[in-house]
Amino acid sequence: MKTSLSVEQTREISQRLREANNHFAERYRGETGRRQPVHTVYGGAHLFKSDSAKRLGELARRSLEQFAPDFLTFAKAVGLPGSETLPVALDESDALTAWLYVNPDQVRSENKPLWLARTIYNRVTEKLRREPVEDFRIDFEDGYGNRPDDEEDGHAASAAAEVAAGMSERTLPPFIGIRIKPFTEELRERSLRTLDIFLTTLVEKSGGHLPDNFVVTLPKVVMPEQVAALADIFDLLEPATGLPTGSLKMEMMIETTQAIINERGESNLPLMLDAARGHCIAAHFGTYDYTASCNITAAHQHMTHPACDFARNMMQVAFGGTGLWLSDGATNIMPVAPHKAFEGAELTLEQVEENRATVFRAWRLHYDHIQHSLVNAYYQGWDLHPAQLPTRYAAIYAFFLDSLEAASERLKNFVEKAAKATLVGDVFDDAATGQGLLNYFLRAINSGAITEQEAMSLSSLTLQELRSGSFVKILKGRQKLS
Numbered sequence: 167m168k169t170s171l172s173v174e175q176t177r178e179i180s181q182r183l184r185e186a187n188n189h190f191a192e193r194y195r196g197e198t199g200r201r202q203p204v205h206t207v208y209g210g211a212h213l214f215k216s217d218s219a220k221r222l223g224e225l226a227r228r229s230l231e232q233f234a235p236d237f238l239t240f241a242k243a244v245g246l247p248g249s250e251t252l253p254v255a256l257d258e259s260d261a262l263t264a265w266l267y268v269n270p271d272q273v274r275s276e277n278k279p280l281w282l283a284r285t286i287y288n289r290v291t292e293k294l295r296r297e298p299v300e301d302f303r304i305d306f307e308d309g310y311g312n313r314p315d316d317e318e319d320g321h322a323a324s325a326a327a328e329v330a331a332g333m334s335e336r337t338l339p340p341f342i343g344i345r346i347k348p349f350t351e352e353l354r355e356r357s358l359r360t361l362d363i364f365l366t367t368l369v370e371k372s373g374g375h376l377p378d379n380f381v382v383t384l385p386k387v388v389m390p391e392q393v394a395a396l397a398d399i400f401d402l403l404e405p406a407t408g409l410p411t412g413s414l415k416m417e418m419m420i421e422t423t424q425a426i427i428n429e430r431g432e433s434n435l436p437l438m439l440d441a442a443r444g445h446c447i448a449a450h451f452g453t454y455d456y457t458a459s460c461n462i463t464a465a466h467q468h469m470t471h472p473a474c475d476f477a478r479n480m481m482q483v484a485f486g487g488t489g490l491w492l493s494d495g496a497t498n499i500m501p502v503a504p505h506k507a508f509e510g511a512e513l514t515l516e517q518v519e520e521n522r523a524t525v526f527r528a529w530r531l532h533y534d535h536i537q538h539s540l541v542n543a544y545y546q547g548w549d550l551h552p553a554q555l556p557t558r559y560a561a562i563y564a565f566f567l568d569s570l571e572a573a574s575e576r577l578k579n580f581v582e583k584a585a586k587a588t589l590v591g592d593v594f595d596d597a598a599t600g601q602g603l604l605n606y607f608l609r610a611i612n613s614g615a616i617t618e619q620e621a622m623s624l625s626s627l628t629l630q631e632l633r634s635g636s637f638v639k640i641l642k643g644r645q646k647l648s
Contacts, residue, residue, distance in 0.1 A: 223298025
């Protein structure tokens with residue numbers, strides 16, 4: 167076939183394009199499939215103990231047992247899909263009730279809301295017993311406050327000793343870290359001293375090791391220089407404490423308008439990621455500081471404000487494809503009963519009902535906020551109170567389980583279509599859609615919403631294919647088998 171250009175003429179252009187493509191692929195590697203925690207629980211450093219996660223789980227179960235002792239009550243309280251059609255109590259003479267315990271799959275096809283309510287409640291209660299907290303952040307910022315230097319020094323050392331004890335006792339959650347104070351001119355020295363004391367003590371007490379998935383959270387980041395400073399401190403602390411190079415990781419908190427757009431009108435977010443030099447693994451959105459920076463009054467500072475949607479979307483655009491985990495903020499209305507029963511005195515019926523209504527309103531708000539986050543592809547958020555843990559897991563499980571059948575059918579059809587296109591020599595260039603469908607199952611498994619066995623039976627994928635985490639690898643493997 168005759169051409170107008172020779173290979174020699176286009177070699178330099180091709181080389182430049184090759185370099186650009188390789189640079190792009192290096193920066194935008196996509197999701198790794200590694201487990202991302204569904205939440206981060208924040209707690210003051212002065213209160214942290216090696217078994218804090220276990221104690222939070224006990225408090226969460228107590229709240230659930232007190233206010234929603236059965237799955238129907240809980241489903242209606244938080245507003246699970248189809249809960250408005252459910253009865254207040256089960257009719258033991260109803261055949262469907264019997265099938266619920268004998269053949270839940272039949273109930274799933276005949277009355278999905280009933281199946282969802284019971285399945286989610288069971289999985290939530292099991293999760294609260296087995297692993298109530300996925301990620302805990304020992305807080306030296308808002309949840310701790312400003313204290314005398316000797317007091318914060320002591321808490322930095324004692325919190326580190328508790329982490330070391332938790333490592334030995336195996337009582338830590340799977341993800342853990344500390345939030346230091348921001349790198350403002352007033353607080354940077356205090357922040358760095360706390361980090362130094364904490365890490366030095368932790369490494370000494372633990373025999374030179376960090377807990378699994380340890381991270382340092384830098385709040386109120388406004389410019390790349392602050393991120394770069396923490397990366398520089400990591401580079402000094404690692405050899406000083408004997409930690410392997412690159413073992414210290416950070417996450418940025420995006421809480422101000424300046425973090426989104428800098429003084430030159432540029433997106434600050436990619437610049438801050440570059441400044442981390444590979445140390446940054448996540449970016450968390452701070453709802454209330456961000457809305458305050460927008461001059462939004464306190465009455466309207468909430469998770470679903472349009473200003474928050476804008477900021478979160480900017481984070482997605484800037485960090486999409488980089489593999490950086492994104493986390494949403496917190497619901498600050500706590501599911502706490504206003505009336506307490508003291509020794510020798512019982513609550514009135516009106517007080518009992520007010521307690522119940524208050525907790526249910528807070529649960530519903532928290533559930534709705536999490537659903538809003540999930541719909542907008544924020545699969546992690548903050549929790550501030552143990553009574554929020556039941557709704558955190560309920561919202562996540564409902565999100566995945568409610569659309570599981572549709573996602574399963576789409577993935578099966580997509581894999582079949584893509585494999586056929588590959589086998590007949592066609593170019594299948596929509597692998598991103600297939601990867602997105604696969605990621606749905608990977609996130610559902612990692613969150614505990616479904617098991618690997620359920621994912622395999624519904625998607626027709628093998629365990630090896632699921633664990634590969636790659637749609638392209640699945641297609642190549644099936645091509646070899648055909």
